[in-house]
Ligand SMILES: CSC[C@@H](O)[C@@H](O)C(=O)COP(=O)(O)O
């Protein structure tokens with residue numbers, strides 16, 4: 694057991710990793726997963742582990758600025774993106790990141806957003822009651838400087854009236870959050886389903 698991570702939290706992260714892997718959304722060592730703990734702490738995957746084969750040893754705790762609680766352990770390279778979502782959205786309890794083929798290919802072909810409209814699954818999103826709604830999913834240029842990337846994400850959030858619980862990094866992957874792990878997984882599945890539809894629709898043109 695990782696120090697300071699309750700067993701149910703560790704199990705939820707391990708199970709989420711398996712579920713993402715079953716969908717082929719975390720190839721190689723891609724993806725990262727976290728759950729907010731009380732008192733400004735976050736349980737997150739350590740860097741470089743296969744997310745379909747996690748154990749409690751592959752998890753660790755950081756604070757909301759991404760500082761490790763256990764010195765010597767390296768948290769996910771993208772920890773600051775998780776922390777940014779937790780800081781901005783107090784209701785966020787879990788964050789997921791994956792690299793699907795659909796989000797990777799589509800994000801290389803679009804500008805700074807993907808509009809999802811006329812999908813029944815839009816109703817999986819907070820406050821949306823009909824397929825007639827639409828979600829504008831921000832797309833950011835990928836950046837290996839994660840602090841700079843998080844600053845770009847925050848600047849975009851500042852400019853948006855409605856912030857959807859997710860965004861895409863071009864040629865890289867998707868970030869999604871929810872009030873708990875189940876909610877984050879449902880949103881990720883809904884988003885990935887719609888992105889896959891867009892992917893097929895555009896390929897058929
Ligand atoms: C396999 S390369 C993918 C990484 O660069 C990164 O994008 C990623 O998703 C996983 O990084 P990690 O540090 O394991 O959380």
Ligand SMILES: [Zn+2]
Pocket residue numbers: 723724771790791792865866
């Ligand atoms: Zn990634």
